[in-house]
Amino acid sequence: MAIIETKQLTKHYILGKKKVVVGLENVDLEINQGEIFGILGPNGSGKTTCLKLLLGILFPTSGEANIMGKPPYDIEMKQHVGFLPENPYYYDYLNGPELLRFYASLYSMDSDKADKRIEELLELVELKDAKRLALRHYSKGMLERIGLAASLINDPEILILDEPTTGLDPIGCRDTRNLLLRLKEQGKTILLSSHFLSEVERVCDRIAIFHRGHLLATGTLDGLNKQYQAENLEDLFVKTICAFDTEFAAKTGERK
Amino acid sequence: MRRKGYKYFLAIVLCFVGIHLVQIQIDYRKKLENLESALVLMPGQVAGSLILGGFKGLAADLLWLQMESYWHSGQHYKILPLLQAISWLQPSYILVWTIGGWHMAYNIYAEVKTPEEKQYWYEQGIKFLKKGLSYPFNANKYDIYFELGWTYYHKGKDYPNAVKYLEKAIKYPHPDYVDDVLAHAYEKNGQIDKAIKQWEFVRDNYVGFFDVATRMINDLKTKGKATP
Amino acid sequence: MKKMWLIGVNTFRESIRKKTLYIILIFALIVIGASKLFSFLTAEEELKMIKDVSFSAIEFFGALIAIFASLAAISTEIERRTIYTLLTKPIRRSDFVIGKFFGVSMIIFVNFILATAFFIGLLIFKKSPPNMDVFKTLLLIFFELILIGGITLALGTFTSDAFNIICSFFLYIVGHLTSYGKQLIERTENIIVKGLADMLYTLVPNYENFNIRDKIVVGLNVSWGYVGYTIAYGILYMCVALFIALYFFEKREI
Numbered sequence: 142m143a144i145i146e147t148k149q150l151t152k153h154y155i156l157g158k159k160k161v162v163v164g165l166e167n168v169d170l171e172i173n174q175g176e177i178f179g180i181l182g183p184n185g186s187g188k189t190t191c192l193k194l195l196l197g198i199l200f201p202t203s204g205e206a207n208i209m210g211k212p213p214y215d216i217e218m219k220q221h222v223g224f225l226p227e228n229p230y231y232y233d234y235l236n237g238p239e240l241l242r243f244y245a246s247l248y249s250m251d252s253d254k255a256d257k258r259i260e261e262l263l264e265l266v267e268l269k270d271a272k273r274l275a276l277r278h279y280s281k282g283m284l285e286r287i288g289l290a291a292s293l294i295n296d297p298e299i300l301i302l303d304e305p306t307t308g309l310d311p312i313g314c315r316d317t318r319n320l321l322l323r324l325k326e327q328g329k330t331i332l333l334s335s336h337f338l339s340e341v342e343r344v345c346d347r348i349a350i351f352h353r354g355h356l357l358a359t360g361t362l363d364g365l366n367k368q369y370q371a372e373n374l375e376d377l378f379v380k381t382i383c384a385f386d387t388e389f390a391a392k393t394g395e396r397k
Numbered sequence: 398m399r400r401k402g403y404k405y406f407l408a409i410v411l412c413f414v415g416i417h418l419v420q421i422q423i424d425y426r427k428k429l430e431n432l433e434s435a436l437v438l439m440p441g442q443v444a445g446s447l448i449l450g451g452f453k454g455l456a457a458d459l460l461w462l463q464m465e466s467y468w469h470s471g472q473h474y475k476i477l478p479l480l481q482a483i484s485w486l487q488p489s490y491i492l493v494w495t496i497g498g499w500h501m502a503y504n505i506y507a508e509v510k511t512p513e514e515k516q517y518w519y520e521q522g523i524k525f526l527k528k529g530l531s532y533p534f535n536a537n538k539y540d541i542y543f544e545l546g547w548t549y550y551h552k553g554k555d556y557p558n559a560v561k562y563l564e565k566a567i568k569y570p571h572p573d574y575v576d577d578v579l580a581h582a583y584e585k586n587g588q589i590d591k592a593i594k595q596w597e598f599v600r601d602n603y604v605g606f607f608d609v610a611t612r613m614i615n616d617l618k619t620k621g622k623a624t625p
Numbered sequence: 626m627k628k629m630w631l632i633g634v635n636t637f638r639e640s641i642r643k644k645t646l647y648i649i650l651i652f653a654l655i656v657i658g659a660s661k662l663f664s665f666l667t668a669e670e671e672l673k674m675i676k677d678v679s680f681s682a683i684e685f686f687g688a689l690i691a692i693f694a695s696l697a698a699i700s701t702e703i704e705r706r707t708i709y710t711l712l713t714k715p716i717r718r719s720d721f722v723i724g725k726f727f728g729v730s731m732i733i734f735v736n737f738i739l740a741t742a743f744f745i746g747l748l749i750f751k752k753s754p755p756n757m758d759v760f761k762t763l764l765l766i767f768f769e770l771i772l773i774g775g776i777t778l779a780l781g782t783f784t785s786d787a788f789n790i791i792c793s794f795f796l797y798i799v800g801h802l803t804s805y806g807k808q809l810i811e812r813t814e815n816i817i818v819k820g821l822a823d824m825l826y827t828l829v830p831n832y833e834n835f836n837i838r839d840k841i842v843v844g845l846n847v848s849w850g851y852v853g854y855t856i857a858y859g860i861l862y863m864c865v866a867l868f869i870a871l872y873f874f875e876k877r878e879i
Binding site for chain 3: 222246
């Protein structure tokens, strides 16, 4: 059963009178409960746009997006969703526990429960020793980790992560990967975007490839490899994107 | 969610209707309580207001300080344009008018040599004081009336005018010496009866003046004049 | 309701941690300096000048704080992308906007109270304890500051920072010239011009309404009726700012 769903989801950015940039074009996605779904694509392919549309930060030009059958602005739905933005910035005048407590309060968690949860999460992302440090003194990797903790504060059913491994060192990447797999075991649904193919390859059950706002392919890695006669994910990625570009160039008469 | 737009628009329009009505009340009260900033169409004033926004009082203070320093260094003529400017910025600051009038009719008066010049500066002082009175918020205080009355009485020996303004001064809350000066002015103006009445008033109301007033009444009644 | 409060408190906490309140120290220095500077004047003149300087400084620094706190409240939140982490929580956009109004008002209030306490302390020290008129003036300055903050916040929902600062200061100056505008309108003959000017007079935030300090320091009286109507004006215009902010922010894409 699809827990996250988009129907003909389209987003055009209007820049000038006649200048329209396609952010997303007629995207149909279905993400099932309990799976890890990876959105792949080069920079500017519409990955982040898609996530923002799902979360109601942007509004679609046409089409619709649903999470748990609810539209993006539904407050009740957001109670069960966690989100980690790309290169997250937080209130840098707060320290780790203060930040988490603030977010916990926005989920209306009672304070005993929140305190316990904060302890657990700080332990999980290994920031227990940095409790008193204000976020402005954090390294990039630490910020990414506190961001992950923040996105898990409400113990979400659905976790949406935008480029979760940028800024992490190899060990951090491995820890994040293990964490995601553990969350999957707990029955959580995870939607992540990335342009690190190897990361995606190792954790995702199913993937979608985005390019220039179009959804090029979606399915399990093995299935897609077979369908496109690709050897591995990298091959698949290059093949689909080149095919699209050739077609695109032919259509628009663009010369390269 | 996104269709709420017209509701907000409606609410904004309604608020502006309210604002309009409240503003009418405010404007009415401004007139009633003399809170309006006087509009004098002087290029200098409009330009000044443009730059100063809400800080006219502060600008007046700065000019006042400058005036003080000219004062103490004896540069009397330099004070005049400053007085003018302060009176534009803050016409309700009554000290500007009284000090300005006194300054012209006394200090500059003393400085110039010929009688024509002296007469000119005396008249300028009177004119300045009367201009201060033309603002309604100054016209219901004793200050300028008294200053005018005193200048007529003491400097101009113009007793009818002195009486006229001092009589106006005592209509508003005022210190005791105003009544005292008025009594003297009555006498000089030849209104002995009124002078006696005024002294009696002073005697009955101000303990500090009791002896003086008693003597004055006595002198007036016996000799027909009191001031030597 | 609770979430508005949380967002407001967080906004306030930011201003404390970022030490905006230090601006009060500058205020204190100016006022102390002024009182030393004026000591050669007569007591009456000195008191007038201390009041002038203090009222002006409370308003000026208050306006600075109001404008910059309001800028930080929405624009900075968007620019630093911290807003993503808020809007993806179970929070309505209206909660966010109202919370920010509330937070900025709190910042203005605390700054105002500190400056006022300092000023009143100085008056008492100068053996001239404040009368009701002083409080009336302060009350109106406070409402003016809240309104300045609200308008900057509203502008921040649909403009860039730079444009917002220019607009806010421009409105601040124009809003203080309205009474001249009104008197000019009354002298106009042309009905169309008069109508347009009248409309403009209603639309522009009439900050001059709140300015009674020039009258108070020279001893004129202002009735409670006037104060009351002006506060009503401030609250109504604040609602306009809030609705404008809500209107634009509900549609805002980030």
